[in-house]
Every structure is written in C-alpha cells, then in structure tokens.
Amino acid sequence: MSAAIETLWTRKHLLGLEDLSADEINTILKTAASLKEVSLRPIKKVPALRGKTIVNLFFEPSTRTRTSFELAAKRLSADTINIASSSSSLTKGETIIDTVNNLEALKVDAFVVRHASAGVPNLIAQHARASVINAGDGAHEHPTQALLDLFTIQEHRKKIAGLKVSIIGDISHSRVARSNIWGLTKLGAEVTVCAPPTLLPVEIERMGVQVTHDANEAVENADVLMLLRIQHERQETQLIPGIREYRLRYGIDAQRLEKAKPDLLIMHPGPVNRGVELDSFAADGKSSVILDQVTNGVAVRMAVLYLVIGAPEGTPLEGAVV
Numbered sequence: 543m544s545a546a547i548e549t550l551w552t553r554k555h556l557l558g559l560e561d562l563s564a565d566e567i568n569t570i571l572k573t574a575a576s577l578k579e580v581s582l583r584p585i586k587k588v589p590a591l592r593g594k595t596i597v598n599l600f601f602e603p604s605t606r607t608r609t610s611f612e613l614a615a616k617r618l619s620a621d622t623i624n625i626a627s628s629s630s631s632l633t634k635g636e637t638i639i640d641t642v643n644n645l646e647a648l649k650v651d652a653f654v655v656r657h658a659s660a661g662v663p664n665l666i667a668q669h670a671r672a673s674v675i676n677a678g679d680g681a682h683e684h685p686t687q688a689l690l691d692l693f694t695i696q697e698h699r700k701k702i703a704g705l706k707v708s709i710i711g712d713i714s715h716s717r718v719a720r721s722n723i724w725g726l727t728k729l730g731a732e733v734t735v736c737a738p739p740t741l742l743p744v745e746i747e748r749m750g751v752q753v754t755h756d757a758n759e760a761v762e763n764a765d766v767l768m769l770l771r772i773q774h775e776r777q778e779t780q781l782i783p784g785i786r787e788y789r790l791r792y793g794i795d796a797q798r799l800e801k802a803k804p805d806l807l808i809m810h811p812g813p814v815n816r817g818v819e820l821d822s823f824a825a826d827g828k829s830s831v832i833l834d835q836v837t838n839g840v841a842v843r844m845a846v847l848y849l850v851i852g853a854p855e856g857t858p859l860e861g862a863v864v
C-alpha cells in the first residue's frame with residue numbers, strides 16, 4: 543500500500559466530472575493507485591465494502607464498464623446484482639423510478655446506471671436513498687471512463703498538467719469526450735478536439751479546448767491521442783459523406799503516425815472500430831495503452847465505489863484494505 547490517503551470526499555453520488563474539483567479528482571486517482579495492487583494479489587479481494595449491495599442497472603449495451611464495475615465491487619467484497627432493461631419489468635411498462643423504488647425496498651446501497659438518455663442517473667439520484675454512479679448517460683458524461691483515462695495517462699507520464707491531448711472522432715455524440723474535457727482541463731492539460739464540423743458541438747471552445755479539423759495537426763502536436771468511434775446509434779441523420787472518406791481524413795494509420803512524437807500515447811475507450819478511426823497497426827502498436835485503460839478501469843471503479851459508499855469522511859484507506 544502507498545502512503546495514507548485521508549479521504550477528501552463528501553459526495554453521495556458520482557454523476558459527472560463537470561461538478562468535481564481538481565482535488566476531488568485527485569482523491570479518486572490516489573485512492574485508485576492504492577487499490578490497484580489488490581488485483582495483483584493471488585486472492586483479489588479486500589473487505590472494504592463487505593455487507594454492501596450494489597445494483598448494476600444497464601439500460602444500454604456494455605462490455606467493459608459493466609464487467610469492470612462488477613469486478614470492482616466483488617474485489618471490495620460487496621454483493622452485486624446485474625439488471626439489464628431487456629430482462630426487467632421495464633419491458634412490461636414499469637417506470638424507471640418504480641423500478642428503483644422496488645430495488646431500494648430490497649435495501650441496496652448503490653446503483654450503477656447506464657442509459658441512452660442524458661440525465662437519467664441524475665433523475666434517479668433525486669429519488670434514491672442509495673448512491674448513484676453514472677456509468678454513461680447519452681452524450682452527457684461517462685465519468686469513470688475519463689477517470690480511468692486520467693489514471694492511465696498519469697501512470698505512463700507521471701503528470702497530466704501541461705500535456706497536449708488531442709481527441710479525434712465523433713465529439714458531438716461522445717460522453718467520453720465531454721467527461722475527458724472536464725477532467726483533463728481541470729488537471730491542467732491542453733486539450734484539442736479534432737473532427738469534421740458536423741461531428742463537433744457548436745461553441746465547444748467554451749469548454750476550454752482548441753479546435754482543428756486537420757488530423758495531421760492534431761497528431762503532430764499531441765502527447766496523448768484519444769480516438770473515438772463514430773456513434774451511428776446516436777446520429778439521426780448522416781453527418782459524414784461515408785466511412786471511407788472519414789477514414790482517409792481522420793483515421794489513424796502508420797502514415798499519419800510518422801510525424802507523431804516518439805513517446806505518444808494512443809488511447810481509445812472502446813469499442814474500437816478497426817480500420818475506421820484506428821488501424822490495427824496503431825491499436826496494437828507500441829504506443830497503444832488501450833488495454834491498460836481497461837485494466838485500470840477496475841482500480842478506478844473500486845476507488846469510486848469505496849469513496850461513494852464505503853469511506854466515512856476523513857478515514858484513512860489503509861483501515862479498509864488489509
């Protein structure tokens with residue numbers, strides 16, 4: 543275990559990074575750094591959340607986030623229940639709030655919520671006695687993804703302040719981009735977003751980022767390159783001429799990486815659409831930290847769960863992790 547961490551955390555919910563201070567973000571990252579070694583033990587379990595019950599409420603598909611939250615909860619000894627909307631009574635006309643009220647009657651401690659509509663985790667938080675953690679809501683926020691991205695950058699670069707981070711892809715429809723922009727700028731990184739004009743929100747500069755439509759420029763200046771897939775499921779009209787055109791202008795391949803910095807980090811939240819935003823050369827190459835992001839997701843989600851439902855204010859983490 544690393545040095546004692548006094549928890550600077552008083553929040554009941556984690557709904558996004560927009561509202562968090564740099565100190566709060568750093569508290570999560572430091573707690574995750576202490577918890578990461580639990581996953582390297584032969585017996586990957588500590589008693590920090592023994593007796594707590596966590597419900598994963600996923601109204602949208604997920605591979606990484608749902609699995610990672612479940613593993614994080616189990617490694618902290620919490621009981622977990624997974625509910626997918628397709629197999630719940632939501633299909634019989636029950637409202638989300640009624641579903642939540644019924645689950646609360648079973649004395650649960652936290653809901654981890656993913657939903658295709660922005661604001662659903664906030665709505666549940668207004669009604670629930672239990673804590674709510676946003677696991678991705680529409681194009682609004684995906685706070686734990688951005689936290690694991692920050693953790694991964696810090697692990698590889700030992701800092702975040704002053705780094706140049708370029709985010710290339712469908713910025714308009716990306717909750718990952720929004721949460722990362724909040725987190726990266728609060729911790730002092732310089733963020734550039736790069737996309738065709740039709741995939742950029744109007745006035746995105748007001749979030750404190752630079753804008754370019756030139757992928758070569760975004761690559762050449764970057765210490766960290768984050769790629770995003772085109773989120774066809776959130777687009778109501780065709781916003782680009784075609785995938786082939788997009789790949790030619792914005793896809794990352796060996797040629798586009800020729801002028802990149804030698805120590806560039808390539809990141810992607812997944813799922814990757816190989817051959818569109820990222821060629822296999824880049825996705826699997828020496829600069830890629832994509833699978834490190836997945837690994838770090840467990841430590842970061844352990845930290846979030848511990849801080850939100852397990853840590854009395856001011857207690858050192860060491861007491862809970864033995």
Ligand code: CP
Nearest residue numbers: 604605606607811812
């Ligand atoms: N990055 C991410 O949210 O992946 P999943 O959709 O698989 O959870």
